[in-house]
Amino acid sequence: MKNKKLLFGVFIVVAVLQAAMPLYMAWRWENILATGQRFYWQTAPVDPYDAFKGRYVALRFEETTAPVVDEEVISGKKAYAIIEENAAGQAFISAVTAKRPEQGAYVTAKIYRSGEGMAYVVLPFTRYYMNEYLAPAAEAAYRESAGKSGVAAVRIKDGYGVIEELYIGDKTLVEFLRQP
Known part of the structure; x- marks a missing residue:
């Protein structure tokens, strides 16, 4: 029993x-x-499809290099990318460290050393999933305008980042698609 x-x-x-x-x-x-704290990143799109997760807009960010703060950062391993905003309100990676920051915004990312004191950062948020029927038009619209004004609003908290919205100029991607 x-x-x-x-x-x-x-x-x-x-x-x-x-x-x-x-x-x-x-x-x-x-x-x-x-x-999470919101940051705006300049982007450049890529054309994608994931058979399991569906359609998405793939993003490549312009700001992907930063100075290495400590020598414990090893190429190919995960480290912490410290995120800050410039005077225009755009996010950038201010530094890379092997130690988890005690304050401020940061994301856990894969790091590749590229020369003396600098590192290339592979950001963990590169896909914006959306409605499968809107995705082809969104991809085309975003590709045409992203070089000039494509921005991703990303929420960051405790080392994780989630893409909240994509913007073309001052409109969200969905608003941009709905205009005549």
Whole structure:
């Protein structure tokens, strides 16, 4: 009888954990979108499709190099890219460090050393998923104008980043597509 109760208890705990894990994973990204600090990045698009996740606009960011703060940063490994804003309100990577920053905005990113004291940063947010029917038109519109005015609004919190919205000029990508 004791074994049955113990087995039932273990089953309940495992079932709760299995239900909680996907809920936590979804909550984490939604929490970043709701409470993360917003940064605006200059972008340049690429044409993509993911068979499992659907259509998206792939992004390449203009600001991807930064000075290395400490020598513990190893090429090909993850490190922390410290994010700041310039006078125009555009985000940039101000430094790369192997130690997690205690304050300020940062993202965990893959780092490649490129010369004396500099590193190339592969940002962890490069895909903006959207409605499959709007994606081809969005991709074409974004490709035509991104060199001049493409901007991604990215929310950053606790080392993670989520693309909130894409802008062409002063309009969101969806607003841009709806105009005549």
